[in-house]
Amino acid sequence: MATMAQAIRMALHYGEENLGVTDIFGEDVGPPLGGVFTATQGLKNAWNSPLDERGIIGAAIGLGMAGNRCVAEVQFADYIFNTIDLLKLAGNQCWASAGDWNLPMTVMTPVGSGIRGAIYHSHSFDAMMTHIPGWKIVMPSNPLDAYGLMISCLKDPNPTMYLKPKALLRVRGGERIPGEPELTPEGEKQLKEMIDAPLGDRSKWKPRWPEGLTDYVVPLGQAKIVNPGEQLTVVSYGRTLPLCRQAAEKLAPEGLSVEVIDLRTLWPYDWKTISTSIRKTGRVLFVNEDTEVTNFGEHLIRRTIDEHFYDLQARPRLLAGAFTPGVGLADPLEMASVPQLGHILSAIRDVIEEQA
Amino acid sequence: MVRALAITPEGGKEIRLAEPEPKSTPEQEPEPKSPRLREVPPPRRGAEFRLDPKLLVRIHDLMVKSRVVEERLIKMYKQNDGYFWLGGPGEEAFQIPLGLQIDKGEGLDHDFLHLHYRSSGILLTLGADPMDMVRQMKNTATDPFSRGRNFSGHASKRSWNVVPITSTIETQYATAIGTGIAQRRHGGRSITIVTGGEAGTAEGDFASCLVWASRPAQELPMLIIVTNNEWGISTPASTQHGEAHVADRGKPFRMRTKFANGNDVEESWFAIQEAMEYVRTERKPFLLEVHVSRMYGHSSASGANLVPGEEDPLAIFEARLESAGVMNRADMTRRRDQYAAELLDMHRKVRSEPMPDPSTIYDHTYAGQKGRYW
Numbered sequence: 001m002a003t004m005a006q007a008i009r010m011a012l013h014y015g016e017e018n019l020g021v022t023d024i025f026g027e028d029v030g031p032p033l034g035g036v037f038t039a040t041q042g043l044k045n046a047w048n049s050p051l052d053e054r055g056i057i058g059a060a061i062g063l064g065m066a067g068n069r070c071v072a073e074v075q076f077a078d079y080i081f082n083t084i085d086l087l088k089l090a091g092n093q094c095w096a097s098a099g100d101w102n103l104p105m106t107v108m109t110p111v112g113s114g115i116r117g118a119i120y121h122s123h124s125f126d127a128m129m130t131h132i133p134g135w136k137i138v139m140p141s142n143p144l145d146a147y148g149l150m151i152s153c154l155k156d157p158n159p160t161m162y163l164k165p166k167a168l169l170r171v172r173g174g175e176r177i178p179g180e181p182e183l184t185p186e187g188e189k190q191l192k193e194m195i196d197a198p199l200g201d202r203s204k205w206k207p208r209w210p211e212g213l214t215d216y217v218v219p220l221g222q223a224k225i226v227n228p229g230e231q232l233t234v235v236s237y238g239r240t241l242p243l244c245r246q247a248a249e250k251l252a253p254e255g256l257s258v259e260v261i262d263l264r265t266l267w268p269y270d271w272k273t274i275s276t277s278i279r280k281t282g283r284v285l286f287v288n289e290d291t292e293v294t295n296f297g298e299h300l301i302r303r304t305i306d307e308h309f310y311d312l313q314a315r316p317r318l319l320a321g322a323f324t325p326g327v328g329l330a331d332p333l334e335m336a337s338v339p340q341l342g343h344i345l346s347a348i349r350d351v352i353e354e355q356a
Numbered sequence: 357m358v359r360a361l362a363i364t365p366e367g368g369k370e371i372r373l374a375e376p377e378p379k380s381t382p383e384q385e386p387e388p389k390s391p392r393l394r395e396v397p398p399p400r401r402g403a404e405f406r407l408d409p410k411l412l413v414r415i416h417d418l419m420v421k422s423r424v425v426e427e428r429l430i431k432m433y434k435q436n437d438g439y440f441w442l443g444g445p446g447e448e449a450f451q452i453p454l455g456l457q458i459d460k461g462e463g464l465d466h467d468f469l470h471l472h473y474r475s476s477g478i479l480l481t482l483g484a485d486p487m488d489m490v491r492q493m494k495n496t497a498t499d500p501f502s503r504g505r506n507f508s509g510h511a512s513k514r515s516w517n518v519v520p521i522t523s524t525i526e527t528q529y530a531t532a533i534g535t536g537i538a539q540r541r542h543g544g545r546s547i548t549i550v551t552g553g554e555a556g557t558a559e560g561d562f563a564s565c566l567v568w569a570s571r572p573a574q575e576l577p578m579l580i581i582v583t584n585n586e587w588g589i590s591t592p593a594s595t596q597h598g599e600a601h602v603a604d605r606g607k608p609f610r611m612r613t614k615f616a617n618g619n620d621v622e623e624s625w626f627a628i629q630e631a632m633e634y635v636r637t638e639r640k641p642f643l644l645e646v647h648v649s650r651m652y653g654h655s656s657a658s659g660a661n662l663v664p665g666e667e668d669p670l671a672i673f674e675a676r677l678e679s680a681g682v683m684n685r686a687d688m689t690r691r692r693d694q695y696a697a698e699l700l701d702m703h704r705k706v707r708s709e710p711m712p713d714p715s716t717i718y719d720h721t722y723a724g725q726k727g728r729y730w
Binding site: 022023049057058059068070093096097100101102134136268269271 | 535
């Protein structure tokens, strides 16, 4: 039962060994720390960069231009905002050169709330990132998908943005990643001993990577129905996805049937799966934790109205983060700023109970 | 007709720009003749060259070609055959010597070029077809650099390691870091070359470039170039930059630096040669700043008119060539007239080339993708 951080680490290791990944870099990405969330511990091509986000993104673009395959990390999405024009540049290189250049590069950054990160460690980035064409953007909600989405990113010839929901990075999954030890407490302990760096002096430590890791992929642009249902479609990703699933399970005994879709790839997204589900249920709720104004979910609502207005039995709804300058540190502030289980339960009831 | 009130290099004071040339079409335009040469100071007595005369003639040829191309692009703008012009007339004495010393090719065995938008001289020296620059100015579907998507001066050519030139004035200093890292790992003699103006060095990406290029024991093989024309659009550099030379900013990073007169062909040649040899062999960065001219102002946004009093490196070079007996005036005039006629012909031809198909707007958002994808 790998954590999401371990899953990402194993995928990156697979990438180093099999997919030509030459550089995994960023602030504190290399030894001794191996990333503030440990996602890059023990990787042979991981290295520390200057504390310079623009340099990190610029270097990633240049490495891609040189035909090298890199994964660059910005330590928290809160610090990626000063690279927006470089992200825009990366996204337009293929288009601007009419296909002459492409950029195989991946950027990963932890996003969202859930660790009481206050104003500068809680930002979401999905709304901003989905405004930048030319990128493929993913956000996993469990370790298996985290592994498979990373492998897909590493194989893609375009810029890929891998958003890591920081609240889920240490959460264990329920599905085994091909190659990882058995899903037992013993297997969990074994994996930890193999690939988690010890506390204290790490100078002599080397990981023992599981044999049998594969190029298991979650194809980009492919959503997943994680809870089938008939009365309402809920579309989410990242931190709020497990909450939506939990809500659906909680409401099932009441006779409420909720279909939960894990979008997994935010761009280009799997409209076919969303569309099919909306046509079936006639009701839809989009859930994410980025701020609610010009939220990515608003685009999905616009498309829902454009294409499914006459299929709908209730207003399409968005449950998102409050439009505030930041997420406040105190527990009541964070809980009130971004969707929690209670908010999702209420929103689901509201949409289902709305008169057709 | 007064064109407009516009930004000028005259200390920020607004003036009315000169009357534009009468509107005409390239078909109505008479066959070109060389303009009167601008007055330049007499060459120093016994002006001697260190470079081989054959090389000097070649450099002159490329300088004339580059100047004539830019002047044709300006004419195209003024005849409504392009929306916007910006380029590098006034940088020829530096760009041609640079272009001639670049190792051109694709991939890590060759130099990577992160150029800014005043680089036509470098590109023509590498072998770019002037017709392609005319096409980009006219934003036709045949523009090989961007298929009508980008301004003039925004080349892109993967087979020569010319990464897409952008309108941002500083991001090339950041992206150059990456090819520098790849080349450090790759070894050999190939290097990363990045160019930009002095105004762009105020941006953080320039500082990023200096920091990353000089990390202890991880120095990058980068030739970092600043072409200093002393203007940031309408703002004099002297009002914004306290440093004596931008190149001095490399010194705290233990970086080799040099300031040279980029309006002098030979001084440029040898400064580039020294810097390149150091970077190719030592695999460490070199910061080279050169003084250059901006003959026609920032861009068409400031009128694209000849700037009075601006030092003309081509006129200076021609006076020296003539004085030293390397070329005579008649040959130089003939060469210029020939290029001017060729460019006029290209201008006429490009008008019949197709414009981009609106259905292509989504093409190449991703590698190999065509049409709307979502």
